[in-house]
Amino acid sequence: MSTDSQSLHTVTQPQVYETKLRVRYAETDQMGVVYHSNFIVWFEVGRVEMMRQLGFTYNEMEQQEGQHLAVADVRCRYKAPARYDELLLIRTHLMNVRDSLVHFGYEILRDEDGTLLAEGESVHLVLDRDFKRTRLSPRYLPAFLKAAGRR
Amino acid sequence: MSTDSQSLHTVTQPQVYETKLRVRYAETDQMGVVYHSNFIVWFEVGRVEMMRQLGFTYNEMEQQEGQHLAVADVRCRYKAPARYDELLLIRTHLMNVRDSLVHFGYEILRDEDGTLLAEGESVHLVLDRDFKRTRLSPRYLPAFLKAAGRR
Amino acid sequence: MSTDSQSLHTVTQPQVYETKLRVRYAETDQMGVVYHSNFIVWFEVGRVEMMRQLGFTYNEMEQQEGQHLAVADVRCRYKAPARYDELLLIRTHLMNVRDSLVHFGYEILRDEDGTLLAEGESVHLVLDRDFKRTRLSPRYLPAFLKAAGRR
Amino acid sequence: MSTDSQSLHTVTQPQVYETKLRVRYAETDQMGVVYHSNFIVWFEVGRVEMMRQLGFTYNEMEQQEGQHLAVADVRCRYKAPARYDELLLIRTHLMNVRDSLVHFGYEILRDEDGTLLAEGESVHLVLDRDFKRTRLSPRYLPAFLKAAGRR
Numbered sequence: 001m002s003t004d005s006q007s008l009h010t011v012t013q014p015q016v017y018e019t020k021l022r023v024r025y026a027e028t029d030q031m032g033v034v035y036h037s038n039f040i041v042w043f044e045v046g047r048v049e050m051m052r053q054l055g056f057t058y059n060e061m062e063q064q065e066g067q068h069l070a071v072a073d074v075r076c077r078y079k080a081p082a083r084y085d086e087l088l089l090i091r092t093h094l095m096n097v098r099d100s101l102v103h104f105g106y107e108i109l110r111d112e113d114g115t116l117l118a119e120g121e122s123v124h125l126v127l128d129r130d131f132k133r134t135r136l137s138p139r140y141l142p143a144f145l146k147a148a149g150r151r
Numbered sequence: 152m153s154t155d156s157q158s159l160h161t162v163t164q165p166q167v168y169e170t171k172l173r174v175r176y177a178e179t180d181q182m183g184v185v186y187h188s189n190f191i192v193w194f195e196v197g198r199v200e201m202m203r204q205l206g207f208t209y210n211e212m213e214q215q216e217g218q219h220l221a222v223a224d225v226r227c228r229y230k231a232p233a234r235y236d237e238l239l240l241i242r243t244h245l246m247n248v249r250d251s252l253v254h255f256g257y258e259i260l261r262d263e264d265g266t267l268l269a270e271g272e273s274v275h276l277v278l279d280r281d282f283k284r285t286r287l288s289p290r291y292l293p294a295f296l297k298a299a300g301r302r
Numbered sequence: 303m304s305t306d307s308q309s310l311h312t313v314t315q316p317q318v319y320e321t322k323l324r325v326r327y328a329e330t331d332q333m334g335v336v337y338h339s340n341f342i343v344w345f346e347v348g349r350v351e352m353m354r355q356l357g358f359t360y361n362e363m364e365q366q367e368g369q370h371l372a373v374a375d376v377r378c379r380y381k382a383p384a385r386y387d388e389l390l391l392i393r394t395h396l397m398n399v400r401d402s403l404v405h406f407g408y409e410i411l412r413d414e415d416g417t418l419l420a421e422g423e424s425v426h427l428v429l430d431r432d433f434k435r436t437r438l439s440p441r442y443l444p445a446f447l448k449a450a451g452r453r
Numbered sequence: 454m455s456t457d458s459q460s461l462h463t464v465t466q467p468q469v470y471e472t473k474l475r476v477r478y479a480e481t482d483q484m485g486v487v488y489h490s491n492f493i494v495w496f497e498v499g500r501v502e503m504m505r506q507l508g509f510t511y512n513e514m515e516q517q518e519g520q521h522l523a524v525a526d527v528r529c530r531y532k533a534p535a536r537y538d539e540l541l542l543i544r545t546h547l548m549n550v551r552d553s554l555v556h557f558g559y560e561i562l563r564d565e566d567g568t569l570l571a572e573g574e575s576v577h578l579v580l581d582r583d584f585k586r587t588r589l590s591p592r593y594l595p596a597f598l599k600a601a602g603r604r
Contacts, residue, residue: 025350025360026188026343028181030235035177036524037493041328044490048327048387058327059387071489075528084181085350085361131484176501176511177494187373188346191339192479199478199538209478210538222338226377236501236512282333328490330483332537337479386483 014093014149019049020111023086033081039118040074043106046092047122050104054143065137066129069102076120080110087111094148099135100126102144165244165300170200171262174237184232190269191225194257197243198273201255205294216288217280220253227271231261238262245299250286251277253295316395316451321351322413325388335383341420342376345408348394349424352406356445367439368431371404378422382412389413396450401437402428404446467546467602472502473564476539486534492571493527496559499545500575503557507596518590519582522555529573533563540564547601552588553579555597 021042029035047069048058061067082088089111096103101123108118128134136144172193180186198220199209212218233239240262247254252274259269279285287295323344331337349371350360363369384390391413398405403425410420430436438446474495482488500522501511514520535541542564549556554576561571581587589597 024343025180025346026186029176030179030181030183031521031523032181036527037177037490037497040490040493041326044327057387068484070484071531073528073530074489075526077526078524085359175494176497182370182372187376188339188342191342192477195339195478208538219333221333222380224377224379225338226375228375229373236510327482328488331478332481332483332485334483339479 014095015147016091016093017046017050017053017147018092019046019090021045021088021090023082023084023088025084028084031081033083036076036078039076039078039082039108039120042088042090042108043074043076043092043104043120043122046090046106046108047104049090050092050094050147054147056140056143061137061140065139067134067137067140068127068131069124070127070131071122072101072125073123074120075122076118078118080115080117082108082110082117088117089114094144095121097136097141097144097148097150099141100133102126102136165246166298167242167244168197168201168204168298169243170197170241172196172239172241174233174235174239176235179235182232184234187227187229190227190229190233190259190271193239193241193259194225194227194243194255194271194273197241197257198255200241201243201245201298205298207291207294212288212291216290218285218288218291219278219282220275221278221282222273223252223276224274225271226273227269229269231266231268233259233261233268239268240265245295246272248287248292248295248299248301250292251284253277253287316397317449318393318395319348319352319355319449320394321348321392323347323390323392325384325386325390327386330386333383335385338378338380341378341380341384341410341422344390344392344410345376345378345394345406345422345424348392348408348410349406351392352394352396352449356449358442358445363439363442367441369436369439369442370429370433371426372429372433373424374403374427375425376422377424378420380420382417382419384410384412384419390419391416396446397423399438399443399446399450399452401443402435404428404438467548468600469544469546470499470503470506470600471545472499472543474498474541474543476535476537476541478537481537484534486536489529489531492529492531492535492561492573495541495543495561496527496529496545496557496573496575499543499559499561500557502543503545503547503600507600509593509596514590514593518592520587520590520593521580521584522577523580523584524575525554525578526576527573528575529571531571533568533570535561535563535570541570542567547597548574550589550594550597550601550603552594553586555579555589 027038089109091107095105103123105121178189240260242258246256256272329340391411393409397407405425407423480491542562544560548558556576558574
């Protein structure tokens with residue numbers, strides 16, 4: 001997975017956007033911890049709440065602008081188990097933004113003591129209504145660039 | 152939930168359509184058994200495979216005829232836990248069919264010994280492409296009526 | 303499903319306990335609305351948050367007292383679709399409590415305009431560490447009785 | 454993610470183990486395709502069926518030997534969307550096996566025409582009953598080594 005987000009003209013740091021959620025019983029498995037694919041769903045919660053904090057919603061991006069962020073690559077490294085009823089902190093940042101690609105990074109921590117439970121990333125292609133590759137609408141690109149720490 | 156499927160002109164019994172599936176680890180929870188909402192997903196597997204055995208697919212019903220079977224009511228009674236890696240037998244039958252309503256019944260059994268794990272039912276409204284209530288297409292109604300044990 | 307919670311000695315109304323959640327993309331399906339089994343998971347969120355508001359957690363009930371509330375029966379009636387990114391209000395109340403049985407009722411509403419999307423109920427058996435039927439611990443019974451509108 | 458499975462003493466190729474599954478409606482999302490986290494669940498189906506073909510089950514590995522394969526790292530690259538009701542072919546192979554680590558690789562293809570939909574990998578740590586790192590039981594190690602193309 002490319003991690004070339006630290007290009008020369010990056011002068012500010014990427015912002016980190018936070019949200020919290022509580023582990024549901026449905027998300028546990030018989031090992032007594034959270035089943036691993038749920039972290040991938042929580043990444044989605046992280047990036048959606050990031051966009052809300054950036055001033056728009058992924059919902060309007062899809063419904064009004066017809067722009068989809070289709071997942072091309074996702075990765076998660078598990079550090080410690082998440083357990084039922086724990087309050088989790090999802091920290092999301094932008095690793096890279098290009099015309100037709102958005103690369104998010106995530107950390108998932110136990111809120112109570114700040115233990116890092118998992119970290120990951122996802123690469124998304126920008127698609128139009130016909131699911132063809134397209135460029136990020138000028139309506140959203142500046143906000144993404146700013147979040148990525150670029151002007 | 153109405154169970155008035157035994158109307159006077161019913162002369163044959165409803166057919167039972169069977170399919171099998173194996174419990175996934177993802178479907179268990181920290182009690183060490185299957186989380187209960189997964190049975191509702193398995194009901195879906197049961198009715199979809201019933202339709203395939205009736206000679207059509209729910210996929211073509213949606214894509215070609217624009218007919219959706221929207222769930223209006225679902226119920227499940229749990230008799231015994233389902234466990235990881237067990238092979239399950241899903242038995243589906245039609246409890247009632249009317250112009251714009253289809254009522255399925257289900258039994259979920261452990262395949263190995265025939266133990267009944269759960270039984271349930273779901274009522275579906277027939278919707279058109281605009282999600283307005285409509286009548287079952289004549290392409291499907293006869294098969295549903297036959298499955299329900301009616302001519 | 304029995305709804306005989308209005309017994310003669312009920313002099314107060316059951317309390318309603320509220321919590322909110324936002325619909326995740328993962329919870330939608332290709333009809334463009336929430337897949338119906340997710341409401342059953344949201345019922346779980348509702349009753350867990352009810353218990354937290356009653357002064358204890360389901361987690362400690364399981365971990366410390368070894369008491370499980372195993373689902374014996376669940377039902378959901380769907381009134382209107384839930385959609386992606388909507389904020390939902392889950393309203394939970396106790397329909398009945400007996401020594402070894404707890405019966406919850408639920409309403410799920412769109413928070414923005416109060417539209418009722420679904421209503422349902424679930425019956426739970428109280429099980430001990432060995433998954434044998436047992437009585438609700440005196441540590442929890444009074445809170446449940448009070449929530450049910452009984453002394 | 455390390456891919457150093459082609460060590461010098463590898464003289465045979467890793468075997469590929471196949472299983473099929475059909476996409477459930479519950480697995481789709483409002484883009485009309487499968488929600489991406491479900492591929493991670495299908496990877497689990499792939500490795501579980503691989504083990505069954507190797508002559509044991511993951512269930513007995515957990516229940517009898519008290520050995521868990523805890524996910525430490527998972528990655529999925531998406532090539533083409535999976536759609537409702539499609540029959541999928543899951544191809545699983547072992548990328549690496551060491552005393553206390555198992556590294557699986559996966560390909561998910563549309564069965565009808567062999568189109569590659571996604572490929573991925575997962576790294577698992579071997580844990581004992583107390584969730585402490587341990588070595589693969591001699592009961593399973595030879596089968597894993599053979600599957601990895603080593604003696």
